[in-house]
Amino acid sequence: SNTFDLDSNPHTRLNILTGEWVLVSPHRTKRPWQGKVEELSPDNRPEYDPKCYLCPGNDRADGDVNPAYSESFVFKNDFSALLDDTPLASFNEADLLVANNQKGLCKVISFSPKHNITLPEMKVADIASVVALWQKEFNSLSENQWIKYIQIFENKGEIMGCSNPHPHGQIWSLSDIPAELLKETERQKNYYAVHRKSLLSAYLQLELEIQERVVYENDHFVVLVPFWAVWPYETIIISKRHLTSIKYFTEAEIKSLADAIKILTVKYDNLFETSFPYSAGMHQAPVNSGDYPEWHWHMHFYPPLLRSATVKKFMVGYEMLASPQRDITAEFAAKKLREMPQVHYKVK
């Protein structure tokens, strides 16, 4: 297997967490680009915006007024995609039209009172306060027996459908376990049944030996470009301890995750000297539905940019109809990110 050339031949790679494959075309980076170039939104926001529904003291759509908060702040989304009073019911016509009601609760979490800041520009201590709030929310939401999965995530940047530049994330709680999580549960369960250790512990150990895809490591977390990355600069943060969820993070781990997020997002911003867009979110064990000893907490970062602040990777035709496809390799992306300074380009 030493003769297999991950660097030049087109090949597919297996995502061990989902069982899905990505097509890698390493030779294709020379493709000329005459297509869409993103507009950059000006980076000159005020620290406080009187029209922003996330800034302290402002009105929200539901009539509430935000408190004068000084760290982070969480509230129920005024335009939730899910509602917590949906009656549970099912629909099935000949196994051809199949639907289930979905009960849920959508919350918004502001990361900072400042309108014009983003995670990479925040102090590690302030990011740690966000992580602590994620943990607190996870724990209290889990107390609702009907909630089976809690999805914590952030859409950063207009290009990622973020509808307000004020730094914020979302927490969606659901009465069913969503598709991606079912896939990851099944694969981790199968591995655990055979090996009696978590899939990601084994994977992490191998990656730490090889080092080629590792971007950053601290006492409790490793940031790396997964072997099966789909997005050009996709990364994953994996906890060194085999923890099923954020519930079990110690205070030291909360600080360490904040540090890892800070370093990773600073490197991202430095890559193209732009506020780097992404969608990011944690994957962890479902709640109120049995034991998940196989589950290993991790956090995915899916950033769309490919070549510059304005040219992204399009997941379109072939990708939608057949299989995800990427051009630069995971190893190339990891090297690039590793080489990026840990100090934000605006601070230099």
Next chain:
Amino acid sequence: SNTFDLDSNPHTRLNILTGEWVLVSPHRTKRPWQGKVEELSPDNRPEYDPKCYLCPGNDRADGDVNPAYSESFVFKNDFSALLDDTPLASFNEADLLVANNQKGLCKVISFSPKHNITLPEMKVADIASVVALWQKEFNSLSENQWIKYIQIFENKGEIMGCSNPHPHGQIWSLSDIPAELLKETERQKNYYAVHRKSLLSAYLQLELEIQERVVYENDHFVVLVPFWAVWPYETIIISKRHLTSIKYFTEAEIKSLADAIKILTVKYDNLFETSFPYSAGMHQAPVNSGDYPEWHWHMHFYPPLLRSATVKKFMVGYEMLASPQRDITAEFAAKKLREMPQVHYKVK
């Protein structure tokens, strides 16, 4: 099951072709939009562009010169994502790093010598010549025993990663069957084993009885918004006859598919009075790898626009991490498309 309200409660729907679920949030259409608004590229292209690598008589990157073609024209992609000389080989490290070489052949197909036209603006007879060329390519590519799947598709519009506005599509042939096709094969095979008819024949019959999601029907094809549509105005074209692939299209079917594509894309353009972007492509039986009596030819259209020519649906955070999500229902989208005139807005 009559009390199940597909119209107002958030619910999930099953994609019977892939086994995947989509979250539908019908109440959420009132969400305000302060996010990204797409730039429209000006719609004033010349009929011939001396710098376009698809226009007749022009030079291409590989040194070839395009013929003075008058209908459609196909050639090997100068920047192929796949190469036909890749040696087949595999890589496996402890079942954690798993990769396979992928051999392939990428072709580009120009739909018209005219640089400034798109499918909805072409005559049905000219679209039929494209369909006939698709069939011819499918048949001749299948003669290569190493090719297992032939993906015919089009990315239309800058927003869908189309790198050249000259009307064109692509044909990627692969030495392996891609992920989406494996899913659709499995589901169709299971259904066929039990019912001895194709899954899509049964589905089509039911939809034609209900009519609610049907957009257009001619002698040989039905255009409808599938019950499990993910994109706001996603549609599927299904052949009335149970055909495994385009290979079996009669001349009448070639003309009928051209008619269905014409009507559908005209309706799309009329919806927001813009050149409606989408990725579209056929799904059909794999080749050179046994029999697929269960396979039923169909063509998916995945268009991103949600509210207007400039506001699209973002498949981001929750969608990437957990499950696809949509706001308007499939029934609403079908009604809208049904109501659109069959004459292009520019012609009126």
